[in-house]
Amino acid sequence: MKEWNEVEAFKDWWVASGCPIRPPFEHPIHITDMAYALTVYRKGQYQIELYICKPNTQTQVHAHPGIESLSVYLSGNLSFATDGAPFPDLSAYQKEGANGTHMLLGKSLESINGTPHALKVNEEGGSFLLFQRWSHKKPRSVAVEYDGVTLGKKHDKQIEVANVE
Amino acid sequence: MWNNVQEFRDWYMTSGMPLRPPFKNPVFHTDNAMSLCMFREGRFQVELYLTEPYSTSPPHTHPGVDSAFVYLAGNIQFSLEGRDNPDVQQWQKPSPEGYHMLLGKTVDSPDGIPHWLKIGPEGGAFLSFEHWKDKDPVSVTVNWDGETVGSEHDKTIEKVKGE
Numbered sequence: 001m002k003e004w005n006e007v008e009a010f011k012d013w014w015v016a017s018g019c020p021i022r023p024p025f026e027h028p029i030h031i032t033d034m035a036y037a038l039t040v041y042r043k044g045q046y047q048i049e050l051y052i053c054k055p056n057t058q059t060q061v062h063a064h065p066g067i068e069s070l071s072v073y074l075s076g077n078l079s080f081a082t083d084g085a086p087f088p089d090l091s092a093y094q095k096e097g098a099n100g101t102h103m104l105l106g107k108s109l110e111s112i113n114g115t116p117h118a119l120k121v122n123e124e125g126g127s128f129l130l131f132q133r134w135s136h137k138k139p140r141s142v143a144v145e146y147d148g149v150t151l152g153k154k155h156d157k158q159i160e161v162a163n164v165e
Numbered sequence: 166m167w168n169n170v171q172e173f174r175d176w177y178m179t180s181g182m183p184l185r186p187p188f189k190n191p192v193f194h195t196d197n198a199m200s201l202c203m204f205r206e207g208r209f210q211v212e213l214y215l216t217e218p219y220s221t222s223p224p225h226t227h228p229g230v231d232s233a234f235v236y237l238a239g240n241i242q243f244s245l246e247g248r249d250n251p252d253v254q255q256w257q258k259p260s261p262e263g264y265h266m267l268l269g270k271t272v273d274s275p276d277g278i279p280h281w282l283k284i285g286p287e288g289g290a291f292l293s294f295e296h297w298k299d300k301d302p303v304s305v306t307v308n309w310d311g312e313t314v315g316s317e318h319d320k321t322i323e324k325v326k327g328e
Contacts (some may be wrong), residue, residue, distance in 0.1 A: 007319060017260070018181035018182075019181065019182065019183075019184050020181075020182075021182050021237070022262075022264055022268070023238035023264065023265065023268070023290060024238075024263055024264065025236050025238070025258075025259035025260070025263055025264055025266075026259070026263070028237075028238035028239060028265075028287075028288075028290060029215060029216075029238060029239050029287065029288035029289070029290055030288075031215075031218070031288060032216050035197075035199075036199040036215040036217075037215075038213070038215055038237070038238065038290045039238075041263055050201070050213070052192055052194075052199040052200070052201045052213075053192070054194050054217060055192075055194075074184070074186050074201070075186035075187070075191035075192065075201065075202075076190070076191055076192050080205075093291050094188070095188075096188040097188070099185060100187050100188055100189070100205070101187060101188055102186065102188045102191075103188075105185070105186065123193070124191075124192065125192030125193075126192065127186065127191065127192060127201045
């Protein structure tokens with residue numbers, strides 16, 4: 001079985017392998033009041049979730065304990081803030097790039113090792129990939145491994161279901 | 166370029182499923198689903214749909230669009246008017262590799278034939294391959310003939326009409 005020693009190496013392998021989309025049978029989909037997520041690939045302690053985020057939404061500062069992650073931009077208008085810093089202004093990059101895609105497509109946003117962070121999504125909505133390495137338990141979704149104020153009733157329910165199973 | 170949606174689907178599935186969302190109109194949402202356009206070229210596109218557990222969509226069509234659906238994950242009962250619609254619960258099992266045993270299975274949804282969805286407790290994820298025959302692609306979420314899913318869906322349709 002292929003193994004990786006860090007999340008960046010996992011990302012590089014996945015991209016070099018043609019970005020295989022192979023959702024697991026077990027716990028592939030997670031829903032919150034802000035975003036819907038699909039695990040597009042999972043192997044061992046590593047997985048990738050694809051997040052689709054609703055327009056004009058924002059998380060409060062939160063953390064995912066025991067999870068090292070790397071976010072990669074897909075589309076829309078979103079930004080991450082880490083360690084209490086303000087959200088970076090990415091308005092200069094809200095432009096069309098090659099092949100009609102977003103000019104930030106494929107750019108790495110933030111590398112987070114369990115540290116507090118927040119996500120803001122503007123009126124276009126947005127989507128990103130989240131590459132993850134779970135250090136202490138089987139991967140499920142960062143949406144349910146969540147330390148901070150939750151996003152609402154759907155999020156609370158999702159966490160409750162995960163804790164019961 | 167492709168002659169029909171089946172050719173497009175087959176090309177996409179055998180070309181590494183390129184993840185290339187367009188800058189324009191990539192993300193849509195309704196009361197119980199969200200979509201991301203994964204790839205768009207000319208009058209062809211593929212949207213990823215993620216749907217909430219226990220959600221449904223009433224019978225509807227997407228005028229001028231030939232579609233083909235590909236199963237990814239979860240528990241999705243997709244039904245087409247006038248067709249045999251087998252109960253998918255018999256296939257709610259993992260494959261030997263740990264994927265859903267329906268991963269990659271496809272159903273054609275020709276223009277004009279009503280279809281509807283019923284989602285089980287796991288939620289659902291599928292790809293919607295689309296050939297927009299008489300206009301540029303946006304999202305089948307807003308190219309919708311039939312009862313909508315709810316007020317959020319209505320707002321999304323209105324927003325696009327206003328653009």
